[in-house]
Amino acid sequence: MTPITDKQLESAIADMLRFGVVLAAIVVFVGGGMYLHHPSIAQPDYSHFHATAAPLRTVAGVLRGVLHLDAKSVIQLGILILIATPVARVVFCIIGFSRQRDGLYIGVSVAVLIILTYSLFRGGR
Amino acid sequence: MNILEFTSLLFGMSILAGLLGALTGLGGGVVIVPALVLLFKVDIRYAIGASLVSVIATSSGAAVAYVREGLSNIRIGMFLEVATTAGALLGAYLTTKVSGHWIAIVFGIVLLYSAYASFTKEPEGLSTFRPNLLATRLKLNGSYTDSIAQGRYYAQNMPLGFGIMFGAGTLSGLLGIGSGAVKVLAMDHAMKLPFKVSTTTSNFMIGVTAAASAGIYLFRGYIDPGIAMPVMLGVLVGSLVGARILVRSRVTSLKVLFSLVIVALGVEMIYSGLRGRI
Numbered sequence: 001m002t003p004i005t006d007k008q009l010e011s012a013i014a015d016m017l018r019f020g021v022v023l024a025a026i027v028v029f030v031g032g033g034m035y036l037h038h039p040s041i042a043q044p045d046y047s048h049f050h051a052t053a054a055p056l057r058t059v060a061g062v063l064r065g066v067l068h069l070d071a072k073s074v075i076q077l078g079i080l081i082l083i084a085t086p087v088a089r090v091v092f093c094i095i096g097f098s099r100q101r102d103g104l105y106i107g108v109s110v111a112v113l114i115i116l117t118y119s120l121f122r123g124g125r
Numbered sequence: 126m127n128i129l130e131f132t133s134l135l136f137g138m139s140i141l142a143g144l145l146g147a148l149t150g151l152g153g154g155v156v157i158v159p160a161l162v163l164l165f166k167v168d169i170r171y172a173i174g175a176s177l178v179s180v181i182a183t184s185s186g187a188a189v190a191y192v193r194e195g196l197s198n199i200r201i202g203m204f205l206e207v208a209t210t211a212g213a214l215l216g217a218y219l220t221t222k223v224s225g226h227w228i229a230i231v232f233g234i235v236l237l238y239s240a241y242a243s244f245t246k247e248p249e250g251l252s253t254f255r256p257n258l259l260a261t262r263l264k265l266n267g268s269y270t271d272s273i274a275q276g277r278y279y280a281q282n283m284p285l286g287f288g289i290m291f292g293a294g295t296l297s298g299l300l301g302i303g304s305g306a307v308k309v310l311a312m313d314h315a316m317k318l319p320f321k322v323s324t325t326t327s328n329f330m331i332g333v334t335a336a337a338s339a340g341i342y343l344f345r346g347y348i349d350p351g352i353a354m355p356v357m358l359g360v361l362v363g364s365l366v367g368a369r370i371l372v373r374s375r376v377t378s379l380k381v382l383f384s385l386v387i388v389a390l391g392v393e394m395i396y397s398g399l400r401g402r403i
Binding site (some may be wrong): 006007009010011013014017018020021024025028029031032035036039040041042043044046047048049051052053054056057058071072073075076079080082083084085086087089090093102104105108109111112115116118119120121 | 200
């Protein structure tokens with residue numbers, strides 16, 4: 001593999017970020033349309049906090065909901081795609097720094113990825 | 126109110142917040158949270174959940190433009206993200222321990238500081254600093270070109286910058302905002318990086334920092350689809366329109382007006398927090 005320049009790495013990152021945000025926005029928009037399909041439902045009470053329903057709080061629960069075409073799950077899937085976008089950016093940097101054989105920054109990026117993974121998979125507990 | 130009315134009102138307000146955030150350079154989050162809490166009477170935890178989602182969307186959207194300009198420094202950004210993401214974990218953890226009143230008061234103080242910071246001048250050019258041993262070891266340097274200066278820069282005071290970044294991450298996780306103003310403080314004042322490098326690298330880091338606390342928010346049930354959907358889409362539209370306006374005209378008078386709005390929101394957040402109404 002040929003080593004890539006910082007410039008090429010940066011433009012690959014820009015393309016990836018744009019893709020992630022656009023995809024997330026489309027999914028949230030579609031979910032929003034489904035959510036407003038019965039527009040006359042009363043607005044839920046948000047003035048007191050009582051956490052969203054349990055299936056909307058895990059990746060597995062959201063995916064199950066999407067299979068049943070549940071509107072809130074589709075919106076939540078879009079939000080998960082959005083959260084995954086910066087994480088994918090860090091993975092991109094790890095690949096880029098590997099191709100530049102920059103050991104120090106492979107290590108730094110892996111450290112950031114570990115913190116992110118910890119928050120995504122262990123943070124709720 | 127039915128969900129269609131509620132969603133439409135939130136969507137409209139979020140467009141305004143995105144516009145305001147883009148024009149002041151503060152980001153949509155600083156307006157969304159007070160607006161949801163004070164106008165829509167939404168619990169502050171739902172508000173910071175929805176705000177954080179919009180922060181990831183706008184920072185990733187804006188990063189595309191900044192990366193093209195070539196002024197953001199991925200190595201400095203990645204290095205400091207170790208501090209901001211660790212801070213964000215602490216901040217998100219604190220939201221479960223600290224009462225809503227205190228979150229509101231801290232939020233108000235950050236709003237007042239951000240309004241003040243948005244008026245610091247944006248110097249062009251390069252301060253000359255000698256290569257510093259730690260910065261060279263960690264490759265925290267870069268080359269810089271703008272209309273008046275060209276040369277290399279080296280990060281100074283790394284430990285202090287790293288510490289402030291940890292604080293910026295904590296605020297981001299606690300308040301559901303990008304805390305760009307604090308990130309710029311660390312890079313511009315402590316690390317003496319050129320101003321444009323600070324602002325663009327800061328924006329670049331905001332998405333990753335927010336993602337670290339967003340996972341925790343989601344699992345704790347702070348991110349409600351009924352609120353997050355109109356807020357994310359609205360802020361995204363507003364900030365895209367705002368960025369276009371910024372390119373076409375200089376908007377000093379608008380900026381003064383908007384900063385006054387932010388000061389008013391900050392005072393109201395502190396007052397409501399102290400009175401125990403949030």
